[in-house]
Amino acid sequence: MHKVFALCVGLVLLCFSGSVQAGAISYLPLKHQHLQERPAIVLCAFGTSTRARVTFEYLYRKIREAFPGYEIRWAFTSNIIREKMNQLYAQKGLSQRLYSLHEVLAGLYAEGYRKVMVQPLHVFPGLEYETVVEVAQRFPDLRIVVGEPLLFRWEYVREVLSVVEKEFLPPKEGLNILVAHGTDVTSQGANMTYLGLDWLVRHRYSNVLLGTVEGVPGGEEVLEEAQKYPGKRVRFIPFMLVAGDHIMHDIMGRNQGSEKSWREVLEAAGKKVDCVTIKLNRKIYYRGLGLYPEIAEFFVKQIQRGLEILKNY
Known part of the structure; x- marks a missing residue:
């Protein structure tokens, strides 16, 4: 009987001891995340x-x-x-x-x-x-x-034009085309900026047009107008942050199949075509606005x- 009682007391103490240890673990101080001071x-x-x-x-x-x-x-x-x-x-x-x-x-x-x-x-x-x-x-x-x-903002638009206008051909030499991306969504508010920019460059310069790859003013209409311009040269000025795939293929590409690039259309019409470039690390790149x-x-x-x-x- 005494042995049974002692065993029960031992089990109780063991359980109590275990519960204390478990409780002690749960009350350990939590580590707070270090927050960065600067954004x-x-x-x-x-x-x-x-x-x-x-x-x-x-x-x-x-x-x-x-x-x-x-x-x-x-x-x-x-x-x-x-x-x-x-x-x-x-x-x-x-x-x-x-x-x-x-x-x-x-x-x-x-x-x-x-x-x-x-x-x-x-x-x-x-x-x-x-x-x-x-x-x-x-x-x-x-x-x-x-x-x-x-x-x-329109003040930003004018500032950007002042930056890229140093690339423009003089009116007697030829025509300049700002090449933007455009959007095919007619309800998109950015269309106001595209159309406003088109209006602005036509009133600010005598030999500058805006053309977009995927929206308005469209490439087909701009190329028709470019072919009628009396000067022999046409210069493309990328009006995109990065002069990447669209400039390399849609605008300045060669021998890409049935669909001709803007360059090929104008060269077939007798125009001499170039695109603004920049030299970085001894390599030549088409110059997007980001450069x-x-x-x-x-x-x-x-x-x-x-x-x-x-x-x-």
Whole structure:
């Protein structure tokens, strides 16, 4: 009987001892996440799978110089570009990867950031820019400021024209065509900017037209007008951040099958055609807007403004 009683007491003590240990573990102090003091900067672009990626490298250098000590990340809005490049990186065994804005914001939050300056590198305030704003507005628990795209205000439009007009041929030599992307969605608000820009260049210059690859003013109409211009030369000025696939193939391509490039159409009409280029690291690239130092400075100022807002936000 005494042995049974002793055994029961031992079991009770053992259970009590176990419960104390379990309780002690549950009351250990929790580790709090370290929060970052400075905001992070996210550069958000459409993306490209071409050698024109040098544009992003150029812009990164300029922005990194302006904001030492800040964490700078890239986000890309094109699902197609991200998928294509990520497959390519995987095939090459590279750890490099392109991320969406949502993925980048989630990563920054996990790393302790609570303030983020998102700078769109889009030229026109179109669908891609609106998507950036929507993602930023809906992302929880982050204070996010979204900067303005390049042509968000008419004063910006005039400033950009002042930058690229140094590339223009004189009226006696020939015609200049600003090549923009365009949108095939008629209800998209960016069409106002495209049509307003077309009106502006026609009234500001005697030998400058605007043409878009996927919208209005359309390529067919612009090429017809270019063929009628008395000068022998036609110069294309990329009015896109990156002079990538559209410029390389739709505009300046050769021998691509039944559909002729803009260059081939004009050369068949007897015009001498060229496109603005730039030399970087001893290589020649078509020059998109992102390869002008003045455009890089525009984005730097937008980021500076956003960081100032975040100080009080």
